[in-house]
Amino acid sequence: MTSEYDKNIAENDRMYRLANVDTENLPEDGGPDFNRLIFSQSPYLLQHAENPVDWYPWGDEAFTKAKSEDKPVFLSIGYATCHWCHVMERESFEDDEVAVVLNEKFVCIKVDREERPDIDDQYMTVAQLLTGGGGWPLTIIMTADKEPFFAATYLPKTPKQQLPGIIEVLDKIDEFWNTNRDAVLDNCSQVLQGLKKAVEPHAGVLEDEAVMAKAFQVLISAFDNTWAGFGVAPKFPLPHYLSFLIRFWKKSRAVNALWMTEDTLKMIRRGGIFDQLGFGIHRYSVDKQWLVPHFEKMLYDQAMMVHACLDAYQATGDSQYRATAGEIASFVLKEMRSSEGGFYSAWDADTDGVEGEYYTWTRQEIFSVLDSDAAEMACRLFDISEQGNFEGRNILHLPVPVQEFADKEGIPLENMQQKIENWRIALETARKERKKPLRDEKILSAWNGLMISALAKCFAVTGESLYREASETALRFITNQLRNAEGRLLRSWYRGKASIHGFLEDYAFIGWALIQMYEATLERQYLDAARKNCKEVLKLFADDEQYGLFDSGSDSKDLLVRKKGGHDGVIPSGNAVAAMNLIRLGKITADSRLLEEGKGILRSFMGSIDGNPITGLHFLSALDYLSCPETEVTFSGRIDTATAREMLLSVHKRLIPGLVLRVSEENAIVLPKGNKAETVVQICASGTCRLPVTETAELERLLDEIA
Template sequence: MAMDAGSDENMRLKRIFEADRSALPPDGGNEFNRLIFATSPYLLQHADNPVDWYEWGDEAFERARTEDRPVFLSIGYATCHWCHVMAHESFGDPEVAAVLNRDFVAIKVDREERPDIDETYMRVAQLMNGSGGWPLNVCLTSEREPFFVATYIPKHSRGGMPGVVEILGRIADVWETRRELIRGNCDAILDSLRRLSAAAPGEIPGEEPLHGARRLLAAMFDGAHGGFGQSPKFPMPLNISFLLRYSRRFGDSGAIAMAVTTLEAIRCGGIFDQIGFGIHRYSVDNRWQIPHFEKMLYDQALVALAAVEAFQCTGRGFLLEMAEEICDFVLRELAAPWGGFYSALDADSEGEEGRYYVWTPAQVRSIVGQLEGELCCRFFNVSEGGNFEGANVLSAPVSPDDFARREGVTVAGLLEKIERWQKLLLAEREGRVRPFRDEKIVTSWNGLMIAALARLYSAGGGKRFIVAAEAALARINRDLRIPGGRLLRSIHRGEGRVAAFLEDYAALLTGVLALYEATLEKRYLDEACSLARDMLRLFSGDGPGLHDTGNDADTVLLRGRQAYDGVIPSGNGLAAAGLVRLGRIVDDEQFTKSGEEIVRAFIAGAGSQPTAHLQTLMALDLLLRPVVEVIIAGGGKGELHAMLSEIGRRFVPGLVLKKEPAGIDGMTASVCAAGACRPRVASPGELGRLLDGIIAEIFPASAAGEYREG
């Protein structure tokens, strides 16, 4: 039955995606609704619902105003499991559709295409319910003012939870008979949103906010299993990146231990795809064993970045290998043919969550052989009873060294076997019905992935990573810019309509700066300056901090400014760090000052809720940190790469890299730090020793050395 369901679903999506839109009327005709003309994969997934969906826009709200109806807004994304569940139970159901079409104007929004809409109403959900999630269902007035919000709603009442038909009926009744209650709700919510959107600028403080974040992260840390908090457990790579910087600044062995322990636990757990690599969205348990199976591009980028930085801090090859595995997954599964990266892989296939990824012992033995199959099952923790609905999510709870010792085999021999098992199982798995791939290319997520690939290359990763990073940037500049240079948020099938947001500009700036640092090519520095100028022009406004939306874009309710980190770092936090770094590289005081002003705008919130503002605190750390300036003069590409690789293997927050023309002595490097410039050196080895000496001089003796290999 699952196979039939999966085949039917694939055929349904194929029919939608390949429909001849030029032959359809504006309302989609008999087979489709208006979403058939959308560019978002998520909206297209709902294009054959019986619900009379609209995209977000004036047409829908004008109809609501004219017909005096409330708006039913549903927000989700293409690889969201519970969005699929509600779509199949309710939005594809004629009974539910009849109620929505009679009493409401229904709007569907892709949160990844329109983060401004999602952010606005997710704040409402947190204000009204104390939490949020997707699908996010909101009832609005025709003025876009919210008065009801809920996440997943079953079609019929169960377990004390009212069903969607019942809820919609109640809302329609209140709309007709007690409109004053709705008006009161709207006013109270808008007042709260205005207060939340008001920044309270302060002076650049000392180090106390950094200590406050460290204390809270320690309180959240799971000492038994790694990670922060209990189930469900997310990778939270910003926590790791912050702790690595804290450790380097203060010589804190506990901070680096939390970071490295978490990465090790993730790599060995079921949240990490043990044969195809890459990170699943989160673990439903507190031991990283059973994941929620979707794979998001931004998770790959941020965890890979954290793993590279942990390698730079510790020298542990295991961490560099982890970053390489994640990035190789992205290159294999998410790379678009003409450059850039797709957004995500679904959790579901053949109508079941996780079906693509799980194994039975019999399947493993049939693929790798009877004798080796037993060993493979023991290594990847595959049992007859299973750990997920009668099958097994693979994990590697015992290190290869310990496992080899326990089994009486050599480590080298075991590693060869593991690599062979992975290839055999992956080849078999690729013959299964694959999860849906969201082929939307999002600017901000690609910016973060470019940064991860460039940093990995700098730290010793292969050339394929820098090639992919450069191709992604070229794709963005070719296909995600409109005439005049304005960035788009995303494209799908070559189409994009939504202007990019602050997070897109700031994340792309982060990626372009990483490309510059990996190559020292002037074109990337020029592009970073252009991005920074456009970002400041488009997103500055009255008051402190940058707006989340451009001054040329529509406003949902309020033109917000926020520095809370979500699933990706906040746009303001990324912008602050990027502007400070860029200003120091090009000696532009205005860029540096702009970055400092962003930190000032949000430092009060960061001080009171530090773990919600870690990207802003990393920008603060950058402002407070001693600058280490490395100037490389002359040299060919090979010599330059050797010098940059020596730098890239070290963790030096506050590093400023510059390039000068060749001098009379050929290729040289000089380092300036702590008020003094050292004599020039002419070889990568000399540069490495010089950097190590400076790190030891300007940072406290760190217990990170206890983790360093060799």
């Protein structure tokens, strides 16, 4: 099974070659040309299959070997598009001298953090306990019982920039292991106790106003009043911060919550963090002004940014946010969708080991594509200079808004926008002739759930059918390819093979997608599937003794401690999304058990969130949905007519924080005698049910009244 992209670039050609090795005729250790990772289905592990290091995948074989040979385990965790993972591989894991030390003194295990977020999260917590920080590549040294006693991130072969060399570190650990074992085991015991404490959430009460106001004050303090966004370099987009702020603005009418959101979205769209030619958002900016990105493009960032842009569009009616959401979605549909309909994980930052090579330009390259006058103006627009703004080359960005630039050039805005679009197409076409970065063609259930929910929201807000079709196709792919014979959702799919039991975030994010599809289409099949998903979540991840969901299923046996994760990182936690799903479904279906389960999850984390609300903003969004006044919108009759679709679009164009969208039985809403309308809508809000309506204009008037 090949893709066009596999045939186009050398790195994916290499991945294609490794993925198609005839492993049936290889010995169990991979033979002279490979190590055991050659049998893996993970692109990241396959990248390391030709290392001289005797890598093992995570599993009993490696730990049994470590125990029988009385060696510590060297665990390296990373992912396929990780820049510093590539650097450490080139400097250390491809080096014969380093490999000799690792192979003689350790049993070495590689883990793809995207396939195994449970293992990554456990040992990242350990790294934070031991060192106060973390990142990837993550380096852990532990016993054969999986108990860690050393943590680091990137280690060069030889000392540099105040970092010790890996051989020096390995030799010291080997000496310590063989001469002071009691101290090693005592350290393991202390780490394990710290780990158990670190993974326990603290319960609290469901009081939304005070904790939401506290979170808002934290965001105000972190906001960059010059460049927008939150914090200093490196600066992440953090779209779920923006979605929370929009909810808070609607609840409190704090205007600065809205302008912080709008300023951030505008600055990101103009910055180098946004791909001005091919669209899509890079992972983060290394500076505070959004100019120089870390050039990876992650699927989850695209999905979450689409959600934030559409939230802003619903709140303001400003079409620029809808346009940005559409640009990001178009990038995903063109460059991250498999032929089977699922969505790939990421694009790498590097080309031949050079970060950003694919995305940057010289002034001369611009002139080689556009005619002279157009090139001069494009260089002014995108701030392209001879000296460049990134290692002698230029990252395209918009120093001023397009309207301001058009005014300065004396060109009507509409004409300017057409010029920009013509330049964009020409430059992107030329860029496609370059050698592309690696695309990680692994398909993950969780990240696909996020993207499907975003595309379903695109369809709901715009009415454009391509988004519905893409969402439906991707959901079918998940159903057909990422379920085992028992119906258990699986985590990862690569080149025709699915593997690894799904985690809480996989189930929760797919549940989000199903609810979003129901609200976008009003089709019962998605509501039924969402309810079934929630029941599976409670069966696999619930704690029998108290509320709060475990990140790994009851059938998981790999971990020292089962964690209940409640920290929103660049994406919301599985617990927060599951709580929102349960509360939404509980309200839509009037199922009190689902509602109570959602409330129970919220309570189980509220003590932790009250102490540090910035870490639980999606929880707070769920709490706001739980407590805010409901706006019940009930459709009756046919939902497949043009009028029904038009009326549903009117609902979704508006920001309605307490929306409860239902479909009643046919003709359940009584109309005045003689009214033969096929579709009827009734709104109940603020303790009053309005008269049913049958026309879009009537519905919009009612929606405006209750806004």
